Amino acid sequence: MDLLPTEEQLEIIGTVKAQLESDFSLNDLAERDGRDQVIDDTLWQRCAELGWFALGIPEEDGGVGYSLVEEALLFEEVGAHATPGPFLATILAAHVAADCGESELLGQILSGERRVALAEPEDGNQYRLTDHGGADLALAISGSRAAILDLAGVEITPELSLDPLVPLGTASIDSDPLCAVDDPSISLRASVLVAAELAGIARATAEQSTEYGKDREQFGRPVGSFQALKHRCADMAVRADAAVNLTRLAALSVVAGHDDAEFQSEAARVLATQAALENTTWNVQNHGGIGFTWEHTAHRYVTRAQFRARTAGTPRDHRAALLGASAT
Amino acid sequence: MNLDLTAEEQAFRDEASTWLAENLPTEERPPEGAEMRAFDLAWQRTLFDGGWAGINWPVEYGGRGLSDIQQMIWYEEFAKADPPFTLNNSCTFVGNNHGGPTLILKGSDEQKAEHLPKILKGEAVWCQGFSEPGAGSDLASLNTKAVVDGDELVVTGQKTWTSYAHVADLQELLVRTDSDAPKHKGISWVICDMRSPGIEVREIETMSHVTDFCEVFYDEVRIPLTNVVGEINDGWRVAMSTLSFERGTAFMADQVELAATVERLIAEARERTSADGRRPAIEDEDIAKRLSMARAEVTALRAMTIAGISRTARTGIPGPEGSMIRLFHGELHQRIYRLAMDIVGAEALRLTPVDGEGVWTGPYLQSFAYTIGGGTTDIQRNIVGERVLGLPRQ
Numbered sequence: 001m002d003l004l005p006t007e008e009q010l011e012i013i014g015t016v017k018a019q020l021e022s023d024f025s026l027n028d029l030a031e032r033d034g035r036d037q038v039i040d041d042t043l044w045q046r047c048a049e050l051g052w053f054a055l056g057i058p059e060e061d062g063g064v065g066y067s068l069v070e071e072a073l074l075f076e077e078v079g080a081h082a083t084p085g086p087f088l089a090t091i092l093a094a095h096v097a098a099d100c101g102e103s104e105l106l107g108q109i110l111s112g113e114r115r116v117a118l119a120e121p122e123d124g125n126q127y128r129l130t131d132h133g134g135a136d137l138a139l140a141i142s143g144s145r146a147a148i149l150d151l152a153g154v155e156i157t158p159e160l161s162l163d164p165l166v167p168l169g170t171a172s173i174d175s176d177p178l179c180a181v182d183d184p185s186i187s188l189r190a191s192v193l194v195a196a197e198l199a200g201i202a203r204a205t206a207e208q209s210t211e212y213g214k215d216r217e218q219f220g221r222p223v224g225s226f227q228a229l230k231h232r233c234a235d236m237a238v239r240a241d242a243a244v245n246l247t248r249l250a251a252l253s254v255v256a257g258h259d260d261a262e263f264q265s266e267a268a269r270v271l272a273t274q275a276a277l278e279n280t281t282w283n284v285q286n287h288g289g290i291g292f293t294w295e296h297t298a299h300r301y302v303t304r305a306q307f308r309a310r311t312a313g314t315p316r317d318h319r320a321a322l323l324g325a326s327a328t
Numbered sequence: 329m330n331l332d333l334t335a336e337e338q339a340f341r342d343e344a345s346t347w348l349a350e351n352l353p354t355e356e357r358p359p360e361g362a363e364m365r366a367f368d369l370a371w372q373r374t375l376f377d378g379g380w381a382g383i384n385w386p387v388e389y390g391g392r393g394l395s396d397i398q399q400m401i402w403y404e405e406f407a408k409a410d411p412p413f414t415l416n417n418s419c420t421f422v423g424n425n426h427g428g429p430t431l432i433l434k435g436s437d438e439q440k441a442e443h444l445p446k447i448l449k450g451e452a453v454w455c456q457g458f459s460e461p462g463a464g465s466d467l468a469s470l471n472t473k474a475v476v477d478g479d480e481l482v483v484t485g486q487k488t489w490t491s492y493a494h495v496a497d498l499q500e501l502l503v504r505t506d507s508d509a510p511k512h513k514g515i516s517w518v519i520c521d522m523r524s525p526g527i528e529v530r531e532i533e534t535m536s537h538v539t540d541f542c543e544v545f546y547d548e549v550r551i552p553l554t555n556v557v558g559e560i561n562d563g564w565r566v567a568m569s570t571l572s573f574e575r576g577t578a579f580m581a582d583q584v585e586l587a588a589t590v591e592r593l594i595a596e597a598r599e600r601t602s603a604d605g606r607r608p609a610i611e612d613e614d615i616a617k618r619l620s621m622a623r624a625e626v627t628a629l630r631a632m633t634i635a636g637i638s639r640t641a642r643t644g645i646p647g648p649e650g651s652m653i654r655l656f657h658g659e660l661h662q663r664i665y666r667l668a669m670d671i672v673g674a675e676a677l678r679l680t681p682v683d684g685e686g687v688w689t690g691p692y693l694q695s696f697a698y699t700i701g702g703g704t705t706d707i708q709r710n711i712v713g714e715r716v717l718g719l720p721r722q
Contacts, residue, residue, distance in 0.1 A: 001331055001397050003635040004642070009329060069329055210717045225720040230713035231706070237717055238652045245631035246624070252331045264627065271624040319620035323610070327591055327623070 003248055005073065012055075012066075013073055019050060020081040026297045029084065033164035037133025039085040041112070044134075048112030053090050056189075061098045062107060068189055072196040072251040076244065079200025079276075079308070082300045084165035086131035088193055088311065089118035089139040092186060096139065096146050100179035105148070109137075118311070119149060119173065129169045130307075132156050138173070141312055144184045147177035163303035184262070188254045190312040191265040192247060198272035198308050199243035205276075205283035205301050206236035212287055232282055239275040246271050259328060266322035273315050276305040333401075340394070341401050347378050348409040356684050357413040360539045365453060365495040368418045372450030381448040382428070389432055389444045396637040403584040413683050415581040419492040419540070423447040423454035425578035427500045430517070430570040434558040439519065443498070455496035457487035457520065457544060458567070465707050467502075468511045468564060472546060474503035474518070476553065476560075481505070481518065483526075483549040489701070493529045493542035496522045500570070501551075506561050517563035519555040526550070536693035538682055569645075571703070583633055583657055587626040590664060594619055597671050609671050618667045625660050632656065648715040655708040658698040665695040 005013060023043055032038045047053065056071045057063020064070075071091060078087055090109060093116040097106035108114040119127040119138035129138060138149045154171050161168035210233045213224020223229050250268035254261045280301040284291040291298040309315055333341065351374060358364045375381045384399040385391020406415055416425075428447045431440050446452040463470040472485025483503055493499070499520040506514030522529075526549040532541040558566040597610035597619060609615050632653050640646050668688045669676045680687035682694045699705040713719040 001333065001337075001634060002329060002638045002641070003631065004638045005329055210719065213719050222720045224713070225722050227706075227710070227722065230719050230722075231709040233717055233719060234652075234655070234709040234712035237712060238656050241635075241649075241652055242625070242628035242632055242656060245635040246628040248329060249331070249627075249631040249634065252329060256331055258331070263623075267624040267627040270620060271628050274621065274624075319617055322623055323594070323616055323620045 016077045020083050024083045036167045038165050045112035054110045067255045069251045075193045075196035076200035079197035080204035082304050089116040093139040093148050096181050099181045102179050125172045125174050130166050132169050133167050144187045145182045146186045147180035149173050149177050163307050166307050188265045191269040192251050194311050195247045195268035195272040198276040199247045201301050201305050202243045202275035202279040203240040205279040206240040209233050209283050209286040236279045243272040243275040263325040263327050266325050269318045270322050273309045280305045340398050344402050344405040352409050368420050369450040372420045376449045390448045403581045407584045407588045417683055419453045419495055422456050426570045427454040433569050434566045453496045455490050455493045455499045457499045457501035459489045472503050474505050479553050481551045483546045486545050488543040490542045490544050492540050493544050512564045515563040516560050517557045517566040518551050520551055524549045583629050590622045590626050622664050651708045651711040655705050658705050661698040662695045665692040
């Protein structure tokens with residue numbers, strides 16, 4: 001039993017971090033605020049070339065042959081860097097395509113050639129779409145049911161998004177899905193990956209506040225020397241540590257096929273949601289005036305956390321699922 | 329990263345579960361005095377005879393030399409066995425979790441040979457003499473004086489918040505041996521015989537009615553210099569090694585038991601009626617939300633504990649990250665018993681003992697200690713802020 005990343009996993013984390021810092025800098029991406037396609041095809045295909053979408057797909061299906069554990073490590077970094085893009089829809093769609101034996105479609109998704117939006121059912125055939133720009137496919141998920149939908153000819157009504165880097169729209173989609181599965185492992189994967197992204201957000205905002213506490217001086221000393229801020233940073237670090245470690249435990253439990261996999265995944269999702277919402281809120285407060293500006297990245301974590309808290313189920317859905325899950 | 333148990337760990341789990349089924353006492357723990365002491369020591373002896381004392385202590389000191397993971401497995405099996413008492417609620421706690429581990433790290437060969445077997449066999453009760461009326465959170469300002477006289481120390485002063493002092497044989501005692509040195513440099517860690525002339529123990533009543541809380545007065549108490557653990561005036565460092573244990577594995581048993589408590593509370597909430605009298609308590613939106621969070625949080629606590637064990641396995645000693653677990657655990661424990669008060673309805677007004685089956689209000693009152701004992705949560709936040717995050721000192 002060991003919850004620390006192996007050397008190989010640390011290498012994956014290192015590569016992802018380096019790439020996100022150079023290619024997905026929030027300052028550079030800010031130019032694309034409000035567009036319906038935030039990540040251009042070149043950048044998306046670079047992620048594909050790095051094998052990010054294929055991490056948890058078996059080698060015989062053209063994947064890298066790791067597991068949900070490594071996917072979760074990727075998502076923790078995606079969260080920590082507030083990286084936009086349809087990572088969740090893409091990776092879930094790859095698994096759905098693999099499950100359905102749609103190898104051509106799988107290949108197109110893994111190569112970044114075809115882009116997948118996320119479609120969350122609202123009412124009947126009405127969907128809430130995110131990251132639809134440049135996508136001709138959508139991954140619809142509801143509980144254990146997941147389907148890949150064709151967006152060709154679908155009219156999307158864009159909406160002003162709370163998060164300017166997460167394009168938002170609505171559409172009604174009537175066509176039959178290209179492929180569909182009813183498989184609890186899809187909802188477990190979604191819960192763990194969203195939890196990982198939220199845990200990453202909680203971790204990064206804890207770190208951002210701590211750094212500010214060391215750098216910013218008032219009354220002639222670093223503000224992080226004052227207990228009011230120091231104690232908030234400590235609480236943020238504890239929340240982040242809890243969320244990160246629980247998410248890793250959940251990912252391992254799912255991969256091992258343990259009886260408590262659903263319990264662990266829902267626990268991770270519930271805890272990481274709370275951690276991200278709390279930490280992103282305090283992070284703005286800890287920065288004072290600068291934290292309220294558009295220029296600072298603190299608000300980006302706030303809106304991303306609010307988005308992810310409602311991605312693939314609401315906080316309320318997941319709390320109910322956790323309370324209903326078997327603990328052993 | 330993996331959750332696999334080795335064949336040895338799995339065998340250990342099975343062995344523990346079988347042994348507990350056959351040997352766990354069925355009677356409740358007497359709440360006070362000589363009977364309580366006798367019960368705790370008898371249970372420790374039973375553990376020793378069964379090979380369950382000092383699971384993660386080195387073999388050369390009478391332990392089994394097993395890993396922290398195995399220690400955790402033991403606690404998990406203990407909690408699963410539905411015991412009539414909580415493991416850490418025992419006068420053997422300080423010996424097993426502070427005194428013993430400190431002697432293993434810092435004691436002389438003679439000190440180890442004299443004391444470690446007695447701790448494991450349930451032949452000695454230890455208590456802790458750290459806090460003083462004037463030295464609480466600022467522990468290093470402690471003022472109980474010890475003057476060298478020949479081959480003895482002569483100790484005069486007062487300690488407080490000493491659990492089980494009234495039934496203890498020995499005490500891990502911090503004294504000031506150099507008043508001129510900077511405050512951290514003039515402290516010594518000594519083993520004090522609680523039967524020495526000049527010691528007076530007075531019990532302190534607590535808000536939870538638990539009667540094992542004491543203060544201890546020292547009037548020229550003579551302690552042989554051979555009882556100093558580590559170097560004289562180096563007691564602060566010795567004490568910190570004890571505290572790192574306390575923040576590392578000592579409270580693992582409590583954490584495991586807390587997860588079982590949440591499950592019991594969920595069962596209560598299914599059976600009891602909500603405050604409006606119309607449905608099961610678990611269908612009350614507020615109760616459901618808090619129970620769900622509690623479940624997530626105790627699960628996270630386990631994940632943090634495993635992560636801590638993984639880190640300790642690589643570095644050898646528990647790091648300051650243990651303070652994060654202590655902080656999280658203390659407040660979570662308190663939150664859970666406060667939630668219990670909202671679930672149990674009218675029973676929230678009937679006082680129960682702290683320990684035993686189906687009790688909630690006694691543990692609720694006792695839960696206030698969890699954010700104070702072993703360093704208040706405010707101090708834990710300072711430690712996390714300064715030693716884990718590297719924020720500047722005030």
